[in-house]
Amino acid sequence: MLSAKNLFQEILDDDESFRLFCSIAAGGESQGGWENGRIAALAPESQRALAPRIARHGADEDKHGRIFLALLHKRGLRPVAVPHETDYTMLLEKHGIGLAHERLREEERLTEHDIITYLAHSRVTEQRASEQMALLRKHFAGHPDLGRAVRMISDDEDNHLAYCHEELLRFARAGHGRTIQRTLRACALAEIRIYHDVSLAVMDHMGRILGWSRARAAVLAAGIHAVYAYERFAGWRRMVSLAQPERRDALGGPATPEPGIA
DSSP: OOOHHHHHHHHHHSHHHHHHHHHHHHHHHHHHHHHHHHHHHHOOGGGGGGHHHHHHHHHHHHHHHHHHHHHHHHTTOOOOOOOGGGOHHHHHHHTTOSSOHHHHTSOSOOOHHHHHHHHHHHHHHHHHHHHHHHHHHHHHTTOTTTHHHHHHHHHHHHHHHHHHHHHHHHHIIIIIHHHHHHHHHHHHHHHHHHHHHHHHHHHHHHHHHHTOOHHHHHHHHHHHHHHHHHHHHTGGGGGTOOOOOSSTTTTSSOOOOOOOOO
16 A cells, blocks of 8 residues: 555665655754855844744754754665755755855844745744654654654654744734735645655655656656645645744754664
């Protein structure tokens, strides 16, 4: 039976597919850590109180990257180069979603509009991350090797999403509501297109590693296309809504230490 659990179990059981999966995940998380670290360092004076939360966000992403590398190390595996077409984080930046890396490498302070752009981008991508980790948590929270890592990362992603909601609502109350909604919608529509393309690319690489039949690959591709069609039609709206989260001040403290894996 073809299911999300069975599909991921197949990837998990094979060293080469697991190696690619963890390498892609570690690369994206580490890149997110760098981005958040630079945004925290360059936050405008008017938003300096937000800088520790942005830095905490970056520290969590760095931690996640280390966790995925530790999972590889535990299996005696080394990371592989991430194929360009599977690099979700870099493709988002390339298509103008979020703040440009060229801008973040400069030393000039960001503006309030830049911070809103960062938060809107994060609101959209953290929705995706929270949903993906919830799925892994559902099926693998009790896994002897992955369970602790999955539970911790899932909790962190939920915190990141709550933080984005809370901070964007604060900016909306300050009169930036229209800008926020316009930016969120643009980010969401671009993200679902890139996520679709990256999903197809990842499945193509996994299929070749695992020797999937053309029929099975076609079924998986059809599923990815169906998700994309739904998200283009209506699913994007879940990425742009804002509501006061149950978790308040979710990034107000220090990052939790990563679990012992190796």
